[in-house]
């Protein structure tokens with residue numbers, strides 16, 4: 090049985106830290122036009138008003154192309170610009186506070202978190218019912234040269250955690266058709282099928298090493314330089330996406 094993920098899988102582009110907004114917007118348009126499934130707006134040190142104005146334009150571009158739009162660090166900005174999701178790292182506030190604020194605004198935001206190289210954080214993320222969690226840096230990153238190294242075996246370990254966390258919901262009981270409780274459980278399963286968080290890898294990922302991360306068990310790979318610092322962003326995006334198309 091395949092359990093659906095709550096967050097898309099595949100290529101997850103993250104914006105580079107370019108000061109020239111027009112250049113950045115054009116680069117984002119190329120990736121989105123190529124079919125990029127997920128884009129994260131990661132722009133530090135921008136005053137809130139300007140961040141809103143820029144992020145709203147990018148959100149519209151994503152909407153136009155069917156790209157899921159994630160805002161980094163700040164759920165209030167994500168709510169303000171109508172993003173689909175927010176990414177929270179260890180310094181970006183408390184996840185329960187984020188959930189409470191989102192609910193108070195009567196809105197919905199998918200939530201993703203950083204787990205660095207710690208399987209314990211993945212366990213917490215699963216318990217917090219986040220929509221994805223990310224390990225990184227899987228390879229040295231020029232964007233974050235001081236990031237901890239996240240070895241590839243973490244992806245398999247995380248998959249095992251997910252299997253263990255889902256097993257109470259899975260239809261073991263369906264094996265015994267004479268069990269009436271089992272029938273109720275099974276109906277529940279049909280009405281509300283179980284879902285799981287997406288597992289993301291980040292850090293130093295390029296077209297040359299991405300397959301290692303996917304083969305290790307990542308459902309999604311998050312990429313800045315390997316996508317946006319290339320000569321043909323449209324084609325690079327297509328090439329990354331091919332790696333997922335030929336996954337099995």
Ligand SMILES: Cc1ncc(COP(=O)(O)OP(=O)(O)O)c(N)n1
Pocket residue numbers: 101103129131161162176177178179180181201202203223225289291311
């Ligand atoms: C998909 C994804 N994974 C990890 C990060 C890193 O988040 P964080 O640790 O909060 O660091 P900054 O990106 O905010 O510098 C991310 N942004 N996206």
Ligand SMILES: Cc1ncsc1CCOP(=O)(O)O
Pocket residue numbers: 225226229230231232233236291292293294311312313314315
């Ligand atoms: C935000 C972040 N977190 C860990 S590594 C990283 C930067 C990823 O950028 P690149 O894909 O260029 O290595």
Ligand SMILES: [Mg+2]
Pocket residue numbers: 161162176177178179180181
């Ligand atoms: Mg952050």
